[in-house]
Amino acid sequence: MKFGVFDHLDYGGAATPGEFYENRLKLGELYEQVGIYAYHMAEHHATPLGMAPSPNVFLSALAQRTTRLRFGPVVYCLPLYHPVRLLEEICMLDQMSGGRLEMGIGKGISPIEHGYYGLDYDRAPAMYREALELITEGMKGGVLNFKGEHFQVEDMPINCLPVQTPHPPLWYGVVNPASALWPAENNVNVVTNLPAGPAKEVAEAFFGRWRETHAENDPEPLMGMTRYIVIAETDEAALETARRAYPVWRKSFFTLWDRYGKSPIGVHYAETFDGMVETGQGIAGTPDRVRDEIQRQYDEAGINYFLCRFAFGDQTLDELRRTVELFGEKVIGEL
Numbered sequence: 001m002k003f004g005v006f007d008h009l010d011y012g013g014a015a016t017p018g019e020f021y022e023n024r025l026k027l028g029e030l031y032e033q034v035g036i037y038a039y040h041m042a043e044h045h046a047t048p049l050g051m052a053p054s055p056n057v058f059l060s061a062l063a064q065r066t067t068r069l070r071f072g073p074v075v076y077c078l079p080l081y082h083p084v085r086l087l088e089e090i091c092m093l094d095q096m097s098g099g100r101l102e103m104g105i106g107k108g109i110s111p112i113e114h115g116y117y118g119l120d121y122d123r124a125p126a127m128y129r130e131a132l133e134l135i136t137e138g139m140k141g142g143v144l145n146f147k148g149e150h151f152q153v154e155d156m157p158i159n160c161l162p163v164q165t166p167h168p169p170l171w172y173g174v175v176n177p178a179s180a181l182w183p184a185e186n187n188v189n190v191v192t193n194l195p196a197g198p199a200k201e202v203a204e205a206f207f208g209r210w211r212e213t214h215a216e217n218d219p220e221p222l223m224g225m226t227r228y229i230v231i232a233e234t235d236e237a238a239l240e241t242a243r244r245a246y247p248v249w250r251k252s253f254f255t256l257w258d259r260y261g262k263s264p265i266g267v268h269y270a271e272t273f274d275g276m277v278e279t280g281q282g283i284a285g286t287p288d289r290v291r292d293e294i295q296r297q298y299d300e301a302g303i304n305y306f307l308c309r310f311a312f313g314d315q316t317l318d319e320l321r322r323t324v325e326l327f328g329e330k331v332i333g334e335l
Contacts, residue, residue, distance in 0.1 A: 001298060001304065001305075001306060001335055002037040002038075002222065002304070002305050002306070003035070003036055003037055003305075003306050003307075003308065003332055003335075004036060004037050004038045004039070004040055004224060004305060004306070004307040004308070005031055005036055005038070005039045005040065005307060005308050005309075005310060006040045006041070006042075006074065006191070006226045006307040006308070006309050007024070007039065007040070007041050007042070007309070007310075007311050008041070008042045008044070008049055008050055008249070008252075008253075008309075008312070009024060009041055009042065009050055009051045009052045009058070009311075010048060010049050010050065010051070010248075010249050010252040010253070010312060010313070011048040011051045011252065012245070012248055012249075012313050012314035012315065013048075013248075013314065014314055014316070017051065020051060021051075021058070021061075023317045023320075024058075024311065025061055025062060025065050026317065027310070027311060027317075027320060027321075027324065028062045028065055028066055028069065028071075029065050029066060030321065030324050030325070031069055031324065032066045032067070032068055032069040033328070034324055034325065034327065034328025034329075034332060035328060035332050036069065036308075037070060037305075038069065038070035038071060038072070038102050039062065039069055039070070039071040039072075040071070040072060040073070040074040040102065040104065040171070040191070040307065041055055041058070041059070041071075041072075041073055041074070042073070042074065043055050043073050043075065043076060043077050043080075043108070044110070044113060045080070045113045045116060045117075046112075046113060046116055046256065047113070047252065047255050047256045048252040048255055049252040049253050049255065049256075055072075055073040055076065056089045056090075056093055059071055059072070059073075059093060059097075059101075060093055060096060063093065063096050063097035063100065064096075066100075067098075068100075069100065070100045070101075070102050071097075071100060071101065071102060072101050072102030072103055072104055072168070072171065073103075073104045074104035074106075074171050074173060074191055075104035075105050075106035075108075075171065075172070075173060076103070076104060076105055076106070077106065077107065077108035077113075078105060078106065078107060078108075078127065078128045078131040078132060078135075079107055079108065079114065079117075079119055079123070079124045079127040079128055079131065080108065080113075080114070080117050080119070081131065082151070083130075083131035083132075083134040083135050083138075083151055084134070084138070084144075084151075084153060084156070086131070086135060087134070087135045087138040087139070088160065090103060090135070090139075090162065090168065091139070091160040091161055091162045092160060094162035094163050094164055094168055095160065095162065095163055098163065099162070099163030099164045099168075101162070101164070101168040102168060102169050102171055102189075103167065103168040103169060103170050103171065104170070104171035104172070104173075105128070105132055105170060105171070105172060106128065106172065106173055107124040107125055107127070107128035108124065109264065109265075109267070110256065110264070111262075112256045112257070112259075112260055112262070113256070123150075126149065126150065127150050130148040130149065130150050130151055131150075131151065133146075133148070134146045134148065134151055134153065135167075136166070136167055138156075138158055139158075139161060139162060139165075139166060139167045140158075140166065141158050141161050142157075142158060143155055143156065143157055143158070144156040144157075144158055169189060170183075170186070170187075170188040170189065171188065171189045171190070171191060172188050172189070172190050172191075173190070173191055173192070174190045174191070174192045174202050174206070175192065175193075175194065175202075175266055176202065177201045177202050177204070177205035177206075178205070180202050180205045180206035180209065181205065181206075181209045183206065183221075184205075184206045184207070184208075184209035184210040184213065184221075185209060185210075185213050187210070187214065187218075187221055188221065189221045189222040189223070189224070189305075190202070190206055190221070190222075190223050190224065191223075191224040191225070191226065191305075191307060192223075192224070192225055192226070193225075193226050193281070194225070195279045195280050195281060196225070196280050196297040196300040196301040197300070197301075199225050199301040199303065200300060200301045200302050202223070203223050203301055203302040203303050204302065206223050207220075207223065207302070220304065222304060222305040223303045223304055223305060224303060224305035224306065224307045225297070225301055225303045225305070225306060225307065226281075226307040226308075226309055227280070227281055227282065227283050227294070227297070227306070227307070227308060227309060228242065228246065228273070228276060228281065228282040228283065228284075228309045228312060229283050229284070229290060229308040229309060229310055229323060229327065230242040230245075230283075230284040230310075230315075230319075230323055231284070231285070231286070231287055231290050231322070231323045231326040231327055231331070232284075232285075232286070232322060232323070232326075233286065234286060235284070235285040235286055235289060238284040238285050238286070238290075238323075239273070239284045239285070241284070241315060241319055242273045242282065242284040243272065243273045243274070244313070244314065245273075245312055245313025245314050245315045246272065246273035246276065246282070246312065246313055247271075247272070247273075247313070248312075248313035248314045249312040249313040250269055250271070253269065280293075280297055287326050287327070287329070287330035287331055288330075290327070290331055291330065291331045291334055291335060294306060294331065294335065295335060298335075308327070310323050310324055310327075
């Protein structure tokens, strides 16, 4: 079992933005120390849900604060970039980190955020596919020529390639079994926020299709599942922190949707942390309780990668350190 971290970089409001970023970088150092495999972050714009609208800026700082921790966005919202610019930045970041970038790709989930960029959300899927094609073609090196509906490049020399060939590992968000087939066929790692039961259906579709389309000795891709995690010396202390912090995160998540009187499509989060516990998407308690629940869900879902949402809401750095240190000392080793 590999363990990762997923982080929206949502703003709890207790620190200045500069202090907020520094605290997240300190956590990144701690993730590496306790044995986390990779740090995955979200990309959002004009909302306290995501305080890193430029993932590469934040990740370039993280690259200099760590030496082994892998990292990347889940996902780069490809329609919001000119793909030539993103191609160059990805190659730079993979070089600067010694080949530690994990490259999440997608179209983004928010029509509101796309609108701030002057984009029609209905065009996002086509722009996403075209941008991905251009970026992966550019990573072959040489001279890039690309002629698409949305992007065109002519005779562009490629002077910097990623360390990882043919490109950094790709990641994709999945919400239903049908959407797991393309990633499986193309050896793309996937992550889901679903409860364990529906996640099992995704995992079965994903690994089943991967085995049909790949050789038996090919390295298996990662299928990850995210969970909110809070750990303390007692169940009561952990739940108290989680119950306080989760509504702050949830308010950030719905900030733009509420502003425009809209609802996210296909996304549901319980109003309270206790509601998340009921679905298994929130886990809080002593190290023993958290370890046992992670093992139970891991076995039920049939995944091979577990992503922890440690930092959310208004938790202090001390509270977050407590969770991560206990997780490293008493959960990772035993699992």
